[in-house]
Amino acid sequence: MRFAEDLGSSHGHRLRRAVLDDGRDVFVKAGGGASQVFRSEAAGLRWLGEVATVPEVIEVADDRLVLAWVPAEQPTPAAAERFGRELARMHRAGAPGFGAPWPGFIADLPMDNAPADDWPSFYAARRVLPFARRARLAAEDVRLIERVVECLPEVAGPPEPPARIHGDLWSGNVLWSGGTGVLVDPAAHGGHRETDLAMLALFGAPYLDRILAVYQEESPLADGWRERVPLHQVHPLLVHVVLFGGSYRDGLMRAVSRVLSSAC
Template sequence: MLLSESLYEALEASLKNLERPHSSIQSIGSVSGGDINRAYRIKTSTGDYFVKVNNDPLAASMFLAESNGLDILRNPLGAAHVPKTFLVGNARGEGFLLMEWIDTGNKHDAPQQEALGRLLASLHRRHADAYGLDHDNFIGPLPQNNGFSSDWTEFFIEQRLQKQLDMADQILDGTDLHKKFDRLFSRFADLYPCEPPSLLHGDLWSGNYLVDQLGTPVFIDPAVYYGNREVDIAMTKLFGGFSERFYDAYNETYPLQHGWEERVDLWNLYPLLVHLNLFGRSYLRAIQNNLKQYIGANS
């Protein structure tokens, strides 16, 4: 049995409570693609659903933050671009998030990439008065602090880079990375032009968007906050999966400032530090290489 008995019963009860009293589970299949959660497609007599499961003590909090993030994205983007969430629950220590199932199509063709670029640009046009969010959330399974700040340099250093550096203290033992980051911090404000706080997806790699069978792009697994929009753009470059038509369509809709390509590795220090904390020292070289561009090779 793919699901524990307690989780199976909790899901079946949840489906009946969703004004689907005659719904019954017909089959359950594993879904691949995630490193953190177990995921399943649930086929029922009234439709298909997607459920994510995790045994971590913080799982329910993580899933609640994810559900809240999707709600925040849905407001400016519309329901077609964000999956509906039905329930965050816990079944004897197994946290779960029940969502709508989306049948996916090809997301790499030019029309789909163009639509995705325009969609992200429209998201980034949603602005706030300060950087951050009114609640903390998660980046993957790691806590992400979002206390509001009017200063992007202060926010990105204190609530993004320094938090991850503190978490990685043991991994960094014996390296000079703390000193190198201190040198980066001393000149950080001079490395980028001002941008208003934009609503960000926050974890935008190629695995965190879908395209449905109508060709509509759909955002999933966000880590939302208001920040410099180049952070989202930079992360699309970290692991690839976005075509030139994506960037062209974005720039046609909401042009990026001159030199944005030169700042990609600056913003990607954050996800690289996250990956360092999640997966270990194999990410040290990439972090060192990124730092060299902004503090000098001999620093």
């Protein structure tokens, strides 16, 4: 393997484009502290790749992950619509339960993927509360987040079976290539399908209206899903507070306030 281009760094990992001895272009992510991060990402990519478009995992080790290179294209309405259909089918493929059999990570932060009986229990115990404790928020902010957790059974919407979800589906983790969206950097697990859609909306995605419209045609969402978007954004906003500090606190607390005003 020879390195062809340095792509900078992300969360302590060096990112490079490289060429294998057989001439294939690959993406290499290397370094960092936690050896399980790359194996977790590879497991998630392979699992999602059973039913969705992801880069091929070429090699995974404690110190690096090598993926097939994804040539970038500009997003188009047609690609967004194809992606919306594929996303609905991926979610519909399902999961054995809420959680995953591999250790979870989002960026370089560990997440507990131990199973739970239902999604509200999983979201509360495995996602929201652990990150609320790590976010160095004021005590009053934490109390409001705990109120959201108490209300989860009432605000989570009708029960759904565990979906096969990406788990960190902000727009930067969708590469446009081959006429569709290619999923990268997953925090994959059995979860709630509305989580992925709320993540796409959090920082905006190209042609999001087309993605959602086609998704609805392929796999209609339960009534009230738009009102539940802030609920599903609480965890990723907590992650951003942990990673980047208080600049994301106001957005987090706006989402919390919207959840509390809806039914709690």
